[in-house]
Amino acid sequence: MNGSEKFNWTGWLVFGLFLLLWECGSRASPKLQLYIPPVSQIVVALSHLIVSGQVTTHLLTTLRRFLEGYLLAAAIAVTVGVALGYFRFAHSLTEMLIEFLRPMPSVAIIPVAILLLGIGDAMIVAVTVYASTWPILVNTIDGVRHIERTLIDTGRTFGLARRRILWQIVLPAAAPYIVTGLRVSLSIALILVTTAEMIAGSKGLGFFILDEERSLQSSNMYAGIILVAVLGYLLNRLFLALEEKAMKWRRGMVAREAI
Amino acid sequence: MGGETTAAIGNISCQVETGEFVSFVGPSGCGKTTLLMSIAGLIAPTAGKILVKGRAINGPPPNLVLVFQEFNKSLFAWRSVLGNVLFGLDARGKKLRESEGKAKTLIELVGLKGFESHYPWELSGGMQQRVAIARALAYEPEVLLMDEPFGSLDALTRLELEDTLLRLWEELGTTILFITHDIEEAIYLSDRIWVLSRRPSEIIEELWIDFPRPRHQVTTRAEGRFMEIRNQIYKQISNENTA
16 A cells, blocks of 8 residues: 555545445435435434534543453463464463364353453453454464574574563564454454444443434434444554554565565 | 484584684585584584583573574564664674664675665675674674575675675684585685584594685685695595595
């Protein structure tokens, strides 16, 4: 994604046509309008919600839960992942457990979390941590295991202690893998926050969307969906911008390998 | 793991003078790399001991640094040329503020002035190995161990790097322990050559090379004695191979 990329006119045109079709289709059938209001109405509802400040707390709550869950997961997964990647024995001990838990759809853990933590913040954040841990963990383990022996030996011949080898060699060398895990978990974390809020929240965008649906305020419901979508989009862009900055060294290298 | 283990190294005892340039030459698979990795403290001998100054090596000694043959695996891809060289100074415990000037001097000495902010992948193989050498020298080791450092470079680049290395060695006075399977390279560079036997390798010959320095790729290699020594070593090594 760089500046030299041309503006995608046809892509936007198709998108515009889609919105137009939506608008006309909805207006043509009053019955349909009840469930799928015209785009213009949704936009009006959204601006009302924003101006009145009605969604602000929901938005901020979702954002806070997302950040807490995601960052906590990142810290845990990278730490454990480095340890498991570094010590083969620890990895072989935990491998089956990880392979069993990882593919399970993480939303299935929500009832368990409700039993243990009740409904509220702690449960939502815990579920988010759980779900977003796996991709980061698995990628970090992979990244550490793929480090060239020579790289570690280089650190050793320069007299580095284990801790410094970890910080100055293992982590940066595994960084491309870790970043991949972080990127995958970004969307997972947002999915889990929203879902958990729908099931057991009294605040947050997930709760808002479901609440408006139950109150038959379908325009507001769609406005909430758009807000989650925009939140996801912006978080993703922010992530890509940070990645671009942190992994600058790798861009050209990958480009060259691709040739 | 299973499988049989072979003794890679026999009984080797040798003494290196400070500031000397010594090479090990031997047939491929004779355990040269194992020997150097053991001296560097990177692999522990499965049996026996490595003694330096009479003391057993237990982990990498602080006054040695090894330059690997696989420079592309040894350089830090996430650090620029300057960053890689700064690593050597940092590992020695130098403060970052004093280091930058020294790092830049070293980069200039290995002939990479102007490439400070390049990343390793942007450089050719020969240039990458120059970075690795600069990084190793930044650590100010008493002894520089080099494991076939020019083994994967093309012939011309190889000659250039040999001369760069000699220039640095003369300037800095670091003791160098060099491993190569290229007999002529060993003669061209060294004060002394140890010829190694096949596994379990032992020193079967010691040769003093007294061509005047600075040496020259054309005139030194053109000397009659150069070929004599080369042939002598070659015969020994090939006897070893067929014996």
